[in-house]
């Protein structure tokens with residue numbers, strides 16, 4: 001009996017020692033996987049992302065889309081919020097270069113002033129991917145691709161809605177315009193597209209135009225000034241983004257007029273706030289500018305670094321939404 005007990009004890013000790021050794025082996029250098037290789041089969045990249053700022057609902061959603069996509073792909077993100085200042089973006093890109101990241105994603109706050117730092121990235125052999133906004137630089141070898149919306153088309157869509165909305169109007173239709181950040185691609189292009197369409201309709205007149213820098217606060221402030229100088233004479237507001245439109249709506253109500261009725265409100269982005277304003281009858285239309293392109297951007301980076309050919313310009317698919325659709329669509333909106 002004692003011999004059997006001793007044999008069982010010995011077996012238990014040997015088994016325990018073997019188990020302990022195998023555990024130590026797997027928690028050492030390599031994480032063991034079913035195929036015995038390193039975890040996953042995708043190389044882990046370090047991606048530097050220089051974001052414009054956090055000036056609008058659109059921007060916040062865009063940042064989240066990029067951060068989530070990079071994390072889900074198993075890559076490391078080095079993120080910089082430039083607070084809408086060009087000098088902060090230039091500093092961030094130089095920092096990414098010094099850290100030898102594998103790729104730089106960059107949404108330029110304005111179209112000019114980045115050529116030198118982009119040349120530094122190219123000289124360092126680090127590919128740059130333009131996200132959301134373009135730069136006005138001849139040498140397009142300084143970036144791999146530009147993934148973003150067609151802002152000129154967004155301006156055209158806004159104006160075409162107004163042409164249809166005012167086709168039976170008698171006399172002039174007076175428009176005030178809240179422009180986006182001065183010098184930014186969306187501000188320049190949304191103005192261009194809108195003016196291209198209304199040029200064929202001389203009764204549609206822009207009587208005041210000023211930047212609201214894409215923020216609610218500035219949009220409200222500038223709209224207050226418009227109302228002070230031209231209040232009863234304003235028929236339409238064209239805002240280059242919904243955040244400025246929402247700020248302007250507050251100004252219009254405080255002035256004593258009904259936004260969406262006395263003054264038609266046109267925005268761009270199609271953020272949740274715009275759907276809420278439209279559902280409340282205070283805004284008439286928003287042109288979609290889709291910020292949720294994080295996964296598409298990660299695919300482009302991985303494809304380029306894997307040696308695949310990438311189109312120089314990749315457009316994001318978009319639509320337009322009106323007041324009568326708002327209530328039904330609001331619960332479905334992701335940003």
Ligand code: GZL
Nearest residue numbers: 055056058132186214241269
């Ligand atoms: C457009 C983006 C613009 C948004 C604004 O792609 O660059 O910047 O329309 C944001 O809301 O501030």
